[in-house]
Amino acid sequence: MTELSAVAHRAVEAATAAGAGDAEAYVSRESGREVRVHGGEVESLTAAVQTGVGIRAWRGRRVGYAYGTDLTEAGVAAIADRAAEAAAVADEDEFAAPPRPAEIESLPGLGDPSIAEWEASRLAELALTVERTALASDSRLVGVETAVYADAAEQVAIASSTGIAGEYETSTCYAYLQALAEGEGARETGLGFGLARGPRGLDPEAIGAEGARRALDMIGAGKPESRSCPVVLDATVAAGFVGLLGGGLSAKAVQRGRSPLAGRLEEEVASAAFALHDDGREPDGPASAPFDGEGVSRRRTALIERGRLRSYLYDTYAANREGGSSTGSAARGSYRSLPSVSTSNLVVAPGSHSFEELLAQAGEGVFVDDVAGLHSGVNPVTGVFSVGASGRMIRGGQLAEPVREFTIAGELVAMLGAVSAAGADTRWVPFGGSVSTPPLLIAELAISGS
Amino acid sequence: MTPPLLDGEVAARVLSRALANGGRFAEVFAERRHGQVLAIDEGRIESVQSGAEQGAGVRVVDGATTYFAHVDGLDPAELERAAGEAAAALKGDRREPQPLRGRDATPLPIERRPEAVPAAQKAEMLRELDERARAKGGEIAQFTASYAEARREVAIANSDGLLTGDDRTRVRIGAQAVARGEGSVETGSETLGAHRGYELLEGDPAGIAEQAAVKALTLLDAVPAPSGSMPVVVGGGFGGVLFHEMTGHGLEADHIQKGASVYVGKLGERVAEPLLNAYDDGRLPGEWGSDAIDDEGQLTQKTLVIEDGRVASYLYDRLTAEREGVASTGNGRRESFRHLPIPRMTNTYIAPGEASPEEMIAEVERGFYAVSFGGGQVDPATGDFVFGVNEGYLIEGGKVTSPCRGATLIGNCLDALAAIDAVGDDFFMKTGMCGKGGQKVPVGTGQGHVRLRALTVGGTEQ
Numbered sequence: 001m002t003e004l005s006a007v008a009h010r011a012v013e014a015a016t017a018a019g020a021g022d023a024e025a026y027v028s029r030e031s032g033r034e035v036r037v038h039g040g041e042v043e044s045l046t047a048a049v050q051t052g053v054g055i056r057a058w059r060g061r062r063v064g065y066a067y068g069t070d071l072t073e074a075g076v077a078a079i080a081d082r083a084a085e086a087a088a089v090a091d092e093d094e095f096a097a098p099p100r101p102a103e104i105e106s107l108p109g110l111g112d113p114s115i116a117e118w119e120a121s122r123l124a125e126l127a128l129t130v131e132r133t134a135l136a137s138d139s140r141l142v143g144v145e146t147a148v149y150a151d152a153a154e155q156v157a158i159a160s161s162t163g164i165a166g167e168y169e170t171s172t173c174y175a176y177l178q179a180l181a182e183g184e185g186a187r188e189t190g191l192g193f194g195l196a197r198g199p200r201g202l203d204p205e206a207i208g209a210e211g212a213r214r215a216l217d218m219i220g221a222g223k224p225e226s227r228s229c230p231v232v233l234d235a236t237v238a239a240g241f242v243g244l245l246g247g248g249l250s251a252k253a254v255q256r257g258r259s260p261l262a263g264r265l266e267e268e269v270a271s272a273a274f275a276l277h278d279d280g281r282e283p284d285g286p287a288s289a290p291f292d293g294e295g296v297s298r299r300r301t302a303l304i305e306r307g308r309l310r311s312y313l314y315d316t317y318a319a320n321r322e323g324g325s326s327t328g329s330a331a332r333g334s335y336r337s338l339p340s341v342s343t344s345n346l347v348v349a350p351g352s353h354s355f356e357e358l359l360a361q362a363g364e365g366v367f368v369d370d371v372a373g374l375h376s377g378v379n380p381v382t383g384v385f386s387v388g389a390s391g392r393m394i395r396g397g398q399l400a401e402p403v404r405e406f407t408i409a410g411e412l413v414a415m416l417g418a419v420s421a422a423g424a425d426t427r428w429v430p431f432g433g434s435v436s437t438p439p440l441l442i443a444e445l446a447i448s449g450s
Numbered sequence: 451m452t453p454p455l456l457d458g459e460v461a462a463r464v465l466s467r468a469l470a471n472g473g474r475f476a477e478v479f480a481e482r483r484h485g486q487v488l489a490i491d492e493g494r495i496e497s498v499q500s501g502a503e504q505g506a507g508v509r510v511v512d513g514a515t516t517y518f519a520h521v522d523g524l525d526p527a528e529l530e531r532a533a534g535e536a537a538a539a540l541k542g543d544r545r546e547p548q549p550l551r552g553r554d555a556t557p558l559p560i561e562r563r564p565e566a567v568p569a570a571q572k573a574e575m576l577r578e579l580d581e582r583a584r585a586k587g588g589e590i591a592q593f594t595a596s597y598a599e600a601r602r603e604v605a606i607a608n609s610d611g612l613l614t615g616d617d618r619t620r621v622r623i624g625a626q627a628v629a630r631g632e633g634s635v636e637t638g639s640e641t642l643g644a645h646r647g648y649e650l651l652e653g654d655p656a657g658i659a660e661q662a663a664v665k666a667l668t669l670l671d672a673v674p675a676p677s678g679s680m681p682v683v684v685g686g687g688f689g690g691v692l693f694h695e696m697t698g699h700g701l702e703a704d705h706i707q708k709g710a711s712v713y714v715g716k717l718g719e720r721v722a723e724p725l726l727n728a729y730d731d732g733r734l735p736g737e738w739g740s741d742a743i744d745d746e747g748q749l750t751q752k753t754l755v756i757e758d759g760r761v762a763s764y765l766y767d768r769l770t771a772e773r774e775g776v777a778s779t780g781n782g783r784r785e786s787f788r789h790l791p792i793p794r795m796t797n798t799y800i801a802p803g804e805a806s807p808e809e810m811i812a813e814v815e816r817g818f819y820a821v822s823f824g825g826g827q828v829d830p831a832t833g834d835f836v837f838g839v840n841e842g843y844l845i846e847g848g849k850v851t852s853p854c855r856g857a858t859l860i861g862n863c864l865d866a867l868a869a870i871d872a873v874g875d876d877f878f879m880k881t882g883m884c885g886k887g888g889q890k891v892p893v894g895t896g897q898g899h900v901r902l903r904a905l906t907v908g909g910t911e912q
Contacts, residue, residue, distance in 0.1 A: 038514075038708060041514045041515065043515065044516040044517070044790060045516070045517050045539060046520075047519045047535050047536075048518075048520045050520075050522055050788065052503070065497065065498070066499065066502075067500075067502075067503075068502040069502075069504060070502070070504075078502075085569075086500055086569070089488070089573055090496060091495045091496065093496060120539055142709070145710040145831060178710075178831070180709065187832055188832060256491065256592055257628065258592060336501055338499060372829065372834065372836045373826065373858060375838075376824040376825030376836070376837065377836060378838075379855075382636070382637070382855075384855055385856070386675070386838070386857060386909060387838075387858060388827070388834065388835075388836030388860045388908070390834070404832075405860055406860065406906075407858050407906070407908025408908075409677070409856060409858070409909060446677065448677035448860075448909065450906075
């Protein structure tokens, strides 16, 4: 047994000794590094380790939770006490019951040894290459606000009084930059990013070039006229909307009437061009793991097929409410949070169209390369949204002049119904969830500009 | 008795170790955090959570580079190990830190320690919120509310000889209602928070539940938001997030020094009508964004950032101030010991003006009234911003008429700031959580009603 598993088992015993009928402990240790560079120099270099335990305690049908960083025997006992105490305050809930153990298939290959092998100086060189590539691309590319490399290697162990026991290791890393271009009297920014399991999987030149391309593309941008028209969403933008849709696929949101997809099971909610599944075991998925935040095996769940809503996502509690079974969708941000229903890796099925074909199909419209305000401009309960956007006009089926300072507005489910084609090239996007998606063509969206 | 966070002798050893390979500045930031969260959903108290963490971060600055390491726990040997790790990449000669001289900072007063209030009493308070919201009408289909308390004790020692600390307690409650009418579903939310103890909730905390419910119910009659450019009146309090986003972030010195702000070179320049005055003030008693010291040990202060329409100051932490040879404005803040301090706002607000909100609205023939926002976002480099409106109305013939759903305000900072043509006399503050560089910190925003001559409203009605 590893040290982390030993802590988890000790925590479970301490919680039951403190009066909990059942208990579960989730222990994680994360070590990470971050390098930020600016102007050809290292701005900051961070090395960090954090370890903690979260204990969920059941007293009958009441649940309490406590977490902490003190993993000494006395420290764990104190956390266990607080978890058992917290359970006494919660109200009874007939569906609150601990998960039962089941077979967990292992999932090797989630860690990349290059994380441990690369020294800080080599990581700094990677981030500097990102910056250098962007700066060398064009004389109008006047700066890079920051170029960043960051990684995290995590070990997780879980144990419960019902017999759940498991552990795994995983690693992820990413690099990004915010490039600054100047022209026609204005400053423009462009984001470039890449992610992998280890630094050897990153392509710093491609990341730098992407940020530069986005910033340069925006030079001379004006405001488009308000209209309704076809819109092509870049994969990074489509991922943002799909991530929000993922929130509405949580059975918790659905059961509580807080999802635009509530009551729509087996109904047509999207066009035939849009298919979506959740896969917590996808080899390239940043969120992949053998089991979820409460020790239930991760799996693949079809969500939308041929436009039809096939399933919601469940943790043990949400499944208990419907007499069904968990889809392995209990997620935790860290040991600090109670498990709660969430997507793992959301995957939008690729279509057969090249990006150029999507533009040609759009004819006259707008290509949205970036959106702002997704966290404030979308109502997760109703799906009504209005967000800031920037991108390029599409004229005669081709990219034309850049546009900014406009909004795209509509309703999430209606937008799914209006997806008229999906691109063939997919990309993993880590913002607001973990989503793999191609660019999408939306037949019509409201644009508000001048 | 809990042991002191950072013993002077331990701090001296850690700093000495941090400068073992050179560097012009070293600092240790130790922290102990406690928190408790309760939530009510579907009428049931369903999650009661508590947390306790402690740890420290050590940084060493050499040239333009900061080396940083952090550890969980406050074991002296671990702190020294972190110092060694931060220093590992340096190759210079040992430097000796200055002897530590303690400096007292007076933490903000807390009348009633929230840890001493039984959890059952907090649960009762949440039940009252639930009842009061549901009493507003049968259309209230869902209601959730949460209570959160957090205490952060911090101690800071640095190689200049500073040894200081702070003890911060914040309490906040939030309420969200979902109303269901014929063919429509709407939401409303409200929060109440302060850098205070449980005394914050001694008045009528359940009032926010009623306000959230009324917002959701009002929206049941909403029409789709208009789109296009028009005069916009922004409500008081959280309306100040507009200034926070479109000016505050652009005045943070790190953005300025990297050329990534539209306010570069604007110090002393006119950017708004002379009626506009604005401050960042980390010392406002009891406010959400206040602390006795910032996270580098600098006493917090009141900084005039816009004076009669001209840019009066940027916001600095230690390193950005050093670079320009000015004093820190006490804006070096960090989310926790696991983060490096960066220039951040505290409580940022537009000072009260002389206009009456009623007159400001009466003068608008056709426009939009944004009472409160769900949040906002800005790219300081381009100045482009967006705000999601969660309570907004049409203004027609000088009167507030139909509520609107789904509106976003969008614009560019300098244009929008210059478009402010009236500031109301009905000032108040609200609470927010501000994200920057992956770190979230509590900030206050405030203003009276503010009117902009023209701003783009992004709705769905052409």
